[in-house]
Amino acid sequence: MSVTAPPRPRMHEGTEVTVLSKTIVVGAGQMGIGIAHAFAVAGAPVVMVDIKDEALSKAKAAVTKIVDDGVRLGKVDAAVSARVAAGLSTSTDLVASAKGATLIVETASEALAVKLDIMRTVDAVLADEAIVATNTSALSITEIAAATKRPERVVGMHFFNPVHKMKLLEIIRGIATSDDTVARTQAIGAAIGKATIVVNEAPGFTTSRISALLGNEAMWMLSEGVATAEDIDTSLRLAFNHPMGPLELGDMTGWDTRLSVLHYLHQTLGEKFRPCPLIIKMVKAGRYGRKVGHGVYKYVDGQKVPGSGLRAF
Numbered sequence: 001m002s003v004t005a006p007p008r009p010r011m012h013e014g015t016e017v018t019v020l021s022k023t024i025v026v027g028a029g030q031m032g033i034g035i036a037h038a039f040a041v042a043g044a045p046v047v048m049v050d051i052k053d054e055a056l057s058k059a060k061a062a063v064t065k066i067v068d069d070g071v072r073l074g075k076v077d078a079a080v081s082a083r084v085a086a087g088l089s090t091s092t093d094l095v096a097s098a099k100g101a102t103l104i105v106e107t108a109s110e111a112l113a114v115k116l117d118i119m120r121t122v123d124a125v126l127a128d129e130a131i132v133a134t135n136t137s138a139l140s141i142t143e144i145a146a147a148t149k150r151p152e153r154v155v156g157m158h159f160f161n162p163v164h165k166m167k168l169l170e171i172i173r174g175i176a177t178s179d180d181t182v183a184r185t186q187a188i189g190a191a192i193g194k195a196t197i198v199v200n201e202a203p204g205f206t207t208s209r210i211s212a213l214l215g216n217e218a219m220w221m222l223s224e225g226v227a228t229a230e231d232i233d234t235s236l237r238l239a240f241n242h243p244m245g246p247l248e249l250g251d252m253t254g255w256d257t258r259l260s261v262l263h264y265l266h267q268t269l270g271e272k273f274r275p276c277p278l279i280i281k282m283v284k285a286g287r288y289g290r291k292v293g294h295g296v297y298k299y300v301d302g303q304k305v306p307g308s309g310l311r312a313f
């Protein structure tokens with residue numbers, strides 16, 4: 001594994017950005033918003049693509065809000081706001097959008113069938129040299145790449161939520177991913193201000209493998225009545241200096257995504273990843289987390305409601 005330090009953030013007018021050009025972000029959910037923001041702020045023309053118009057309008061407003069908040073706090077030049085507004089567009093037409101793109105970042109829902117379909121669609125219209133990246137949390141890059149005729153230019157680009165605050169970009173190489181693709185992806189990561197690590201494909205890579213286990217165990221403890229949700233989260237924050245507890249993190253990730261990841265890790269890595277039944281119950285109830293305003297905790301205007309932790313026992 002290699003690690004590169006993050007370069008200085010490129011968020012000021014006049015910055016030369018040479019490795020970034022037309023970028024398509026497929027999937028305008030929580031992660032699509034953050035990824036589109038990262039590329040747009042760095043100066044790339046970005047098209048966000050989703051199957052839902054509503055997701056696209058919310059996503060564009062969310063990107064604008066992140067930029068405007070940055071300007072208000074003095075972290076971002078005001079001119080960046082205008083650049084993002086000019087460079088960011090949205091579409092429900094993936095085929096038309098992908099034409100002429102040099103990079104696709106697939107970040108649609110965590111389901112293999114969805115990702116394979118997107119791969120086949122973009123592969124048919126992209127130039128040979130274009131890179132196709134997937135932000136899957138756990139799935140096989142090799143399997144996703146095999147749906148294309150360019151497996152050497154398919155790579156994992158695993159971002160973290162919220163993308164504008166999290167420094168890491170985990171780059172994952174599938175069996176066929178070329179050295180050139182990895183090097184270009186590292187350069188892209190540097191151009192958007194991320195520190196990169198390169199890992200060989202394994203279910204859940206380095207990050208989701210650990211984080212899924214931690215969140216699953218926290219849910220087992222909650223369902224066994226070991227402690228309240230608040231106290232489980234407080235224990236990890238104060239005993240181990242985690243910036244947030246594992247239940248808060250699951251709410252931020254989305255329990256639907258977390259459950260898909262656990263199913264896959266259970267299937268590929270074995271029994272220790274068997275999803276806690278309480279997660280299955282939460283997903284059946286539609287309590288996906290922050291993105292719907294209700295997970296282990298309730299959220300109003302994006303803020304956690306004190307004392308709202310799930311009583312599961």
Ligand SMILES: NC(=O)c1ccc[n+]([C@@H]2O[C@H](COP(=O)([O-])OP(=O)(O)OC[C@H]3O[C@@H](n4cnc5c(N)ncnc54)[C@H](O)[C@@H]3O)[C@@H](O)[C@H]2O)c1
Pocket residue numbers: 026027028029030031032049050051052055107108109110111114118135136137138158159160161252253254257291
């Ligand atoms: N949430 C996290 O913390 C996190 C972190 C790293 C990686 N990821 C991965 O990022 C991806 C997206 O996660 P998210 O949290 O943004 O999910 P999300 O549920 O917030 O958004 C998913 C979006 O994908 C769209 N979509 C579904 N099918 C599509 C298709 N065929 N074409 C275009 N858009 C489509 C949906 O309409 C939705 O807007 C998943 O693969 C997830 O595993 C998530």
